[in-house]
Amino acid sequence: MQLLKKLKKGSPGWYILTLVIIFFLLLPNFNIIINLFAEVSENWEHVREYLLINYFHNTLILILGSGFLSALLGAGLAWLIIAYDFPGRRFLNWALILPLAVPPYIGAYVYAGIFNFTGPVQRLLRNYFSITIEQRYFDLMNLRGAVFIYTIFLFPYVYLMTKAFLAKQSSSLLESSRLLGKSDYSIFLKIILPLSRGAIIAGSSLVIMEVLNDYGVVKYFGISTFTTAIFNSWFGMGDLATSVRLAVTAMLLIVVILFIEKLLRGGRKYSYSTSKLRPLRRRQLSGRSKFLAMFLSYSVFTVAFIIPMFQLIYWSILSRGGNFSEVLNHALTSFFTAAGAAAIIIIGAVIVANTARMSSKLIANILGRITILGYSIPGAVIAVGILLFMLQLDLLFDYLNLYFGIETNLVLSSTLLMLIFAYTVRFLGIAFNSVDSGYDKIGESYFEAARTLGKGVTTTFFKVDLPMLKPALLSGYLLVFIEVMKELPLTLILRPFNFDTLATRAFEYANDEMIYRAADLSLVLIIFSALAIYIITHQRRRRKNAAEN
Amino acid sequence: MQLKISDLSFSYNKKEKVLNDFNLEINKGEVAALVGRSGSGKSTILRLTAGLEIPDSGRIEIAGKTVVDEQKFLAPEKRKVGMVFQDYALFPHLNVYQNISFGIDHLSKKKRKERTAELLELVNLAGFEKRYPHQLSGGQQQRIALARTLAPGPKLLLLDEPFSNLDTELRDKIRKELKSIIKEIGITTILVSHDKNDAEFMAEKEILLN
Numbered sequence: 001m002q003l004l005k006k007l008k009k010g011s012p013g014w015y016i017l018t019l020v021i022i023f024f025l026l027l028p029n030f031n032i033i034i035n036l037f038a039e040v041s042e043n044w045e046h047v048r049e050y051l052l053i054n055y056f057h058n059t060l061i062l063i064l065g066s067g068f069l070s071a072l073l074g075a076g077l078a079w080l081i082i083a084y085d086f087p088g089r090r091f092l093n094w095a096l097i098l099p100l101a102v103p104p105y106i107g108a109y110v111y112a113g114i115f116n117f118t119g120p121v122q123r124l125l126r127n128y129f130s131i132t133i134e135q136r137y138f139d140l141m142n143l144r145g146a147v148f149i150y151t152i153f154l155f156p157y158v159y160l161m162t163k164a165f166l167a168k169q170s171s172s173l174l175e176s177s178r179l180l181g182k183s184d185y186s187i188f189l190k191i192i193l194p195l196s197r198g199a200i201i202a203g204s205s206l207v208i209m210e211v212l213n214d215y216g217v218v219k220y221f222g223i224s225t226f227t228t229a230i231f232n233s234w235f236g237m238g239d240l241a242t243s244v245r246l247a248v249t250a251m252l253l254i255v256v257i258l259f260i261e262k263l264l265r266g267g268r269k270y271s272y273s274t275s276k277l278r279p280l281r282r283r284q285l286s287g288r289s290k291f292l293a294m295f296l297s298y299s300v301f302t303v304a305f306i307i308p309m310f311q312l313i314y315w316s317i318l319s320r321g322g323n324f325s326e327v328l329n330h331a332l333t334s335f336f337t338a339a340g341a342a343a344i345i346i347i348g349a350v351i352v353a354n355t356a357r358m359s360s361k362l363i364a365n366i367l368g369r370i371t372i373l374g375y376s377i378p379g380a381v382i383a384v385g386i387l388l389f390m391l392q393l394d395l396l397f398d399y400l401n402l403y404f405g406i407e408t409n410l411v412l413s414s415t416l417l418m419l420i421f422a423y424t425v426r427f428l429g430i431a432f433n434s435v436d437s438g439y440d441k442i443g444e445s446y447f448e449a450a451r452t453l454g455k456g457v458t459t460t461f462f463k464v465d466l467p468m469l470k471p472a473l474l475s476g477y478l479l480v481f482i483e484v485m486k487e488l489p490l491t492l493i494l495r496p497f498n499f500d501t502l503a504t505r506a507f508e509y510a511n512d513e514m515i516y517r518a519a520d521l522s523l524v525l526i527i528f529s530a531l532a533i534y535i536i537t538h539q540r541r542r543r544k545n546a547a548e549n
Numbered sequence: 550m551q552l553k554i555s556d557l558s559f560s561y562n563k564k565e566k567v568l569n570d571f572n573l574e575i576n577k578g579e580v581a582a583l584v585g586r587s588g589s590g591k592s593t594i595l596r597l598t599a600g601l602e603i604p605d606s607g608r609i610e611i612a613g614k615t616v617v618d619e620q621k622f623l624a625p626e627k628r629k630v631g632m633v634f635q636d637y638a639l640f641p642h643l644n645v646y647q648n649i650s651f652g653i654d655h656l657s658k659k660k661r662k663e664r665t666a667e668l669l670e671l672v673n674l675a676g677f678e679k680r681y682p683h684q685l686s687g688g689q690q691q692r693i694a695l696a697r698t699l700a701p702g703p704k705l706l707l708l709d710e711p712f713s714n715l716d717t718e719l720r721d722k723i724r725k726e727l728k729s730i731i732k733e734i735g736i737t738t739i740l741v742s743h744d745k746n747d748a749e750f751m752a753e754k755e756i757l758l759n
């Protein structure tokens with residue numbers, strides 16, 4: 001009876017499916033941890049003695065710098081958009097999410113191109129103002145530059161989280177502080193920031209996860225981090241043992257970060273106001289403050305989206321005669337891979353979320369944690385775990401072949417299947433969060449009503465839950481679609497032979513200093529992602545309008 | 550005996566027991582009202598009866614059949630207990646006809662049509678088949694929810710604060726209608742109410758929780 005109570009209203013099929021999914025999600029991590037006890041190589045001794053401290057140093061600067069600056073930028077803009085009205089606000093409201101469509105490594109080579117000796121900025125200064133400035137002021141290819149790139153292309157995570165939180169707050173909070181004679185400035189510092197601390201930190205930690213995962217920017221800028229080190233030891237030296245050690249060390253770092261995040265967020269509950277309270281009313285800005293608000297938000301949008309887009313278009317025009325069929329080819333590969341992977345991932349996420357919803361709070365929490373685990377672990381680390389798994393499988397097949405004469409031409413190493421498995425491990429958490437918040441919004445009573453009307457869990461799922469979840473499913477699907485489109489490290493390590501996505505090809509061209517050829521590919525990638533963002537934001541708006549009518 | 554609850558204990562968490570050795574008997578065709586202060590566990594009793602919660606110990610029998618005890622737990626969809634939810638929980642993506650026929654889709658299409666029409670007649674909303682829940686008033690929504698619950702012919706009807714979402718004027722009207730509908734089909738009913746007057750008007754039997 002007690003066990004039944006924990007599992008509550010479940011049906012066994014759902015639990016079994018969920019267990020299978022969870023098993024596969026955890027598999028790469030187990031593989032890494034088990035291999036911790038394998039013999040160490042000489043190379044690892046060398047890495048540990050001389051290089052590890054450098055990896056830590058660089059990684060820490062990158063995550064602290066971009067985490068802090070994105071928090072500032074994201075929270076500030078969210079406040080501006082939520083609390084004030086000024087020309088262009090409605091557009092900026094969603095346009096400020098668009099920088100997420102630009103993968104940071106593309107942003108990195110675009111900005112490096114803009115600021116280098118032959119780039120437009122220096123040319124302009126030289127030719128029109130006859131100014132030559134010391135190169136080091138323009139050098140973007142260092143830690144500072146990387147922090148800049150991460151901040152402008154990843155701050156929307158904080159912006160989104162904070163905005164969603166503030167939109168739920170009641171206006172009486174703000175009005176009472178205004179009545180108490182507080183200036184807007186001090187309201188922001190003393191009330192809004194502390195209140196939305198949880199949301200800001202949640203957003204920043206997403207930024208940090210992305211930074212930890214990144215391979216493209218640091219590789220292009222020549223900065224050594226855990227991810228580049230894993231790549232080097234695996235690709236460069238074929239030294240799996242060292243990659244595993246590095247992966248474990250990176251995981252320890254992540255555990256510490258997650259712990260600090262929890263500490264900073266604090267255990268306290270935030271008062272989500274109910275729908276009965278009036279939402280924040282925006283204050284109309286005028287005069288100087290209006291222009292300041294417009295200037296700030298439009299400059300961010302310009303730097304983080306417009307300028308990179310124009311530069312890419314310019315390069316793309318310069319490279320006329322660029323290979324159209326190549327672009328089309330990679331675009332199709334990227335599109336179908338992302339569309340297919342996202343479909344598989346959203347199905348998995350729905351299964352886990354439905355099980356979580358039928359279980360006790362404790363089990364639901366554990367399921368949520370496990371699904372998001374993959375997102376907090378850098379792609380390169382997951383790739384190592386999956387490589388280990390594939391090696392074991394290959395051994396198994398060899399064994400089958402040897403002893404039973406079973407021919408298996410099923411070579412799993414580096415197949416599309418493995419790559420999609422890797423995407424699932426990494427991105428299932430994103431889809432799960434969407435579906436789970438969808439379930440939250442629906443509530444329990446429709447499910448319960450269907451049950452008392454004589455429908456089992458599964459029938460209820462197809463007839464009631466699924467149709468009502470549609471908007472959440474679409475958002476989750478598109479979010480995963482964008483992530484897979486942009487994904488680099490997993491794809492680079494695990495892709496099958498001759499398999500190129502827009503992301504991998506653009507990255508390789510840029511890395512080989514063939515920036516013009518990377519431009520077309522990058523543009524197509526960004527347009528796909530931007531479209532997905534447009535659909536997500538505008539479906540939400542449509543629903544909101546429908547609810548208000 | 551249509552419902553028999555014996556020595557039922559239940560808690561949402563380890564800290565406090567909501568119900569402790571609770572007993573209740575209701576005869577066939579009887580209308581009983583559960584009254585008690587807020588938080589005394591009235592809704593919880595309905596949820597346990599419907600199978601939406603699982604008791605710590607005790608037994609529930611419906612129409613002579615044990616639905617839950619130490620060994621057994623019958624899933625809510627197999628209990629033939631109808632429950633009208635406080636927020637009605639009409640499926641927003643289905644229209645009135647689809648909502649009412651939701652629980653009887655094992656019947657042939659013709660039978661389903663007849664049954665739905667009959668129920669709409671009963672709750673005085675004939676002709677509303679094509680409307681969606683958001684196109685109905687609060688009182689109409691409640692009556693559709695009742696019709697939907699009655700459609701599969703439950704052995705027991707549970708109503709959780711059926712009047713709480715209605716204003717006083719409507720309340721009187723709905724109260725009368727509800728009473729006559731229940732009498733007309735003679736279904737065994739438990740209703741939860743805050744209001745003494747409601748309970749006295751509707752029910753033959755009052756059960757006080759403390």
Ligand SMILES: Nc1ncnc2c1ncn2[C@@H]1O[C@H](COP(=O)(O)OP(=O)(O)OP(=O)(O)O)[C@@H](O)[C@H]1O
Pocket residue numbers: 561562567585586587588589590591592593594743
């Ligand atoms: N899902 C839940 N989790 C934890 N505790 C709960 C839950 N639902 C109810 N409770 C607690 O159980 C007790 C009984 O709740 P119940 O809803 O049955 O009361 P009620 O008599 O229906 O009250 P009301 O008249 O306000 O509707 C309350 O103390 C309540 O706080």
Ligand SMILES: [Mg+2]
Pocket residue numbers: 591592593709
């Ligand atoms: Mg109640």
